[in-house]
Amino acid sequence: MSGTAPKRRTSHSKKNKRRAHDALVAVNQRPWQTDTPAARTITSFYADSHYGGDLHRADMAWALHAAARGLSQEQIEHEILNGRDLSKKGPPLRRLAYAMRTATKAIALSAQ
DSSP: OOOHHHHHHHHHHHHHHHHHHHHEEEEHHHOOOOOOOTSHHHHHHHOOOTTTOOOOHHHHHHHHHHHOOOOOOHHHHHHHHHSSSOOOOOOOOHHHHOOOOOOOOHHHHHHH
């Protein structure tokens, strides 16, 4: 086994970590007001017994609710990223991808 393979993985890993960190910082610096009277908060969906503790279902339900009320994809991503602890979803890049997938799907479904 050559010494370059682990080094290459480490370099690639550092680049991905940095990219994920930069993306999360950018999302967290966007100041929006999402708890308008017309939209329920994401935490109210987490507490709703209808979802039986399935936080992924609650995320998707809230994202659909928010999209139907005109929140942007970025606003929805921001709330999903900051609404609960997503550390079990993996590293920051995977968390960001999860929020982006959920928001994109909600926007697409609300446009139908």
